[in-house]
Amino acid sequence: MNAPAPTLRQNAGHLLRLARRHALSLGLIAGLSLAALSPANAQTRSYPTRPVRLVVAFAAGGAGDFLARLVQQHLQERWGQAVVVENKPGASGTIAADLVAKAAADGHTLLVTNQLIVQAPNAIAKVPYDVMRDLTPIAELGGAPLILAVNAGVTQARTLPEFVNELRAKPGNHSYASVGVGSMGHLYGAQLNETAKLDLVHIPYKGSASVVTALVGGEVVTAFSDYATMKPHVDAGKIRLLAVSKPDARTSQLPTFASHGYQGLDSYSWIGMFAPARTPSTAVQQIAADVNTVLRLPEVARRIAELGLDTGGSSQAQFAAMVTADFARWPAVMKNAGIKPE
Numbered sequence: 001m002n003a004p005a006p007t008l009r010q011n012a013g014h015l016l017r018l019a020r021r022h023a024l025s026l027g028l029i030a031g032l033s034l035a036a037l038s039p040a041n042a043q044t045r046s047y048p049t050r051p052v053r054l055v056v057a058f059a060a061g062g063a064g065d066f067l068a069r070l071v072q073q074h075l076q077e078r079w080g081q082a083v084v085v086e087n088k089p090g091a092s093g094t095i096a097a098d099l100v101a102k103a104a105a106d107g108h109t110l111l112v113t114n115q116l117i118v119q120a121p122n123a124i125a126k127v128p129y130d131v132m133r134d135l136t137p138i139a140e141l142g143g144a145p146l147i148l149a150v151n152a153g154v155t156q157a158r159t160l161p162e163f164v165n166e167l168r169a170k171p172g173n174h175s176y177a178s179v180g181v182g183s184m185g186h187l188y189g190a191q192l193n194e195t196a197k198l199d200l201v202h203i204p205y206k207g208s209a210s211v212v213t214a215l216v217g218g219e220v221v222t223a224f225s226d227y228a229t230m231k232p233h234v235d236a237g238k239i240r241l242l243a244v245s246k247p248d249a250r251t252s253q254l255p256t257f258a259s260h261g262y263q264g265l266d267s268y269s270w271i272g273m274f275a276p277a278r279t280p281s282t283a284v285q286q287i288a289a290d291v292n293t294v295l296r297l298p299e300v301a302r303r304i305a306e307l308g309l310d311t312g313g314s315s316q317a318q319f320a321a322m323v324t325a326d327f328a329r330w331p332a333v334m335k336n337a338g339i340k341p342e
Contacts, residue, residue: 047079047107047282047283047286047287048079048081048107048108049081049108050081050108051081051082051083051084051108052075052079052081052082052083052084052107052108052109052110053084053086053103053108053109053110054068054071054072054083054084054085054086054110054112055086055088055096055099055100055109055110055111055112056068056085056086056087056088056089056096056111056112056113057088057089057093057095057096057097057111057112057113057114057116057117058087058089058093058112058113058114058179058207058208058209059087059089059206059207059208059209059210060087060207060209061207061208061209062207062208062209062229063142063144063208063226063228063229063271063307063309064112064113064114064208064271065085065087065207065209066228066307067112067141067142067271067304067309068085068112068141069085070300070303070304071141071273071291071294071295071300072085074294074297074300075290075291075294078290078293078294079290089206089207090180090206091120091124091180092116092119092120092123092124092179092180092181092182092183092204093113093114093116093117093179093180093183094120094124094127094128094129096111096113097111097113097117097120097129097131097135097274098127098128098129099111100135100274100275100276101128101129101134101135101276101277102129102134102276103276104276105275105276105277105278105279105280106279106280106283107275107279107280107283107284109275110138110273110274110275110287111135111273111274112141112271112272112273112274113271113272113274114184114269114270114271114272115267115269115270115326115330116179116180116182116183116184117131117135117272117274117323118131118323118326118327118330119183119184119187119326119330119334120180120181120182120183122182122330122331122334122339122341123181123182123186123334123341123342124181124182124341124342125341125342131327132324132327133277134277135274135275135276135277136274136275136276136277136278136279136284136320137272137273137274137316137319137320137323138272138273138274138275138284138287138288138291138316138319139272139273139287139288139291139292139295139312139314139316139319140270140271140272140312140313140314140318140319140322141271141272141273141291141295141312142270142271142295142304142309142310142311142312143268143269143270143271143309143310143312144227144228144248144268144269144308144309144310145226145227145244145245145246145247145248145251145268145269146184146185146224146225146226146244146245146265146267146268146269147224147225147226147227147230147241147242147243147244147245147251147254148160148163148188148192148222148223148224148241148242148243148244148257149215149222149223149225149230149234149239149240149241149242150163150215150221150222150239150240150242151215151216151218151220151221151222151238151239151240152237152238152239152240153218153238154218154221155221155222155240157242158240158242159242159255160242160243160255160257160260160262161260163222163242164196164198167196167198167199167200168197168198171199172199174199174200174201174220174221174222175200175201175202175203175219175220175221176189176200176201176202176203176220176221176222176223176224177203177204177205177210177211177214177215177219177220177222177223178202178203178204178205178211178223178224179204179205179206179207179208179210179211180204180205180206181202181204181339181342182334182339183204184224184267184269185211185223185224185225186202186204186339187330187333187334187339188224188245188265188267189202189222189224190202190334190338190339191262191264191265191333192257192262192265194336194338195262195263195264195265196262200222203219203220208225208226208229209229211223211225211229212225212229212230212233212239215233215239216233216238216239226269226308226309227241227248227250227251227307227308227309228307228308228309231307231308241254242254243255243256243257243260243262243265244256244257245257245265245266245267245268245269246266246267246268250308251308264333264336270312270322271312272312272319272323273287273291275287284316285316288315288316288319292312292313292315295311295312295313296313
């Protein structure tokens with residue numbers, strides 16, 4: 001005996017169940033596809049879980065601030081969370097570093113600074129944190145050789161020997177700017193004083209942009225900085241470049257300090273990202289990988305190169321090793337330059 005034909009109600013119910021199963025299957029497939037395509041895939045969605053603070057140890061306008069904001073834009077897209085830049089300049093970078101060192105160690109508060117992080121403890125008597133104990137290096141964002149620049153309206157010197165002779169002819173009348181006590185610009189000035197027998201007076205400012213403003217305005221006669229920060233004023237004829245710490249394709253016309261016989265002025269200025277110590281290693285490695293991925297983007301590398309900076313991209317372990325080596329190096333340099341913690 002044949003089974004009774006299904007009623008319209010039964011047919012409708014059966015079709016509805018099939019439609020629901022089909023929709024569920026499509027939803028699962030679409031969800032898996034989006035997860036595979038999204039930068040924040042299943043493995044990385046555990047971080048970040050809320051907006052990230054990017055505390056920058058420089059005033060707005062300098063190379064460090066530019067790098068921080070360039071990386072910020074792409075990390076926001078990659079992480080699907082806001083990344084908020086907070087400029088906290090001053091006290092040779094220790095204000096920003098102290099804030100991050102005391103923040104929750106969960107990767108949601110990060111620091112962007114330069115080699116000041118390892119120099120300041122040797123120049124400031126009471127740094128409120130231990131850089132090697134309280135902070136973890138994450139990634140190098142970029143860097144550049146250091147260049148000696150002069151105010152083109154204050155001095156007629158076009159070479160380093162001419163400038164040295166001019167300073168010697170009028171002792172006690174010249175000063176140089178840096179981003180703070182113990183900074184590389186400060187140390188370079190002290191080293192130049194020692195090797196060239198000069199008496200340049202050091203004047204600290206808050207951030208590289210302020211340093212260049214002081215130089216362009218004639219508040220100081222000279223300063224050591226990176227090409228990226230000074231380039232617009234060089235193009236305008238307000239600043240003249242005399243020497244560079246290391247040979248560089250962007251400033252190939254400049255001689256090195258060593259070529260003029262001045263030793264100890266051959267360092268590389270770097271800018272990097274740090275997290276509070278005890279931040280989980282999984283978060284540290286993920287942040288490092290994401291930052292390096294951003295740095296490899298063609299448009300990011302192009303913009304960094306246009307400013308005269310070298311793009312970072314070393315591994316987290318390599319960057320940590322460089323920070324450790326610099327921390328060990330600078331005390332001897334500062335002692336030889338006669339700089340004592342103040």
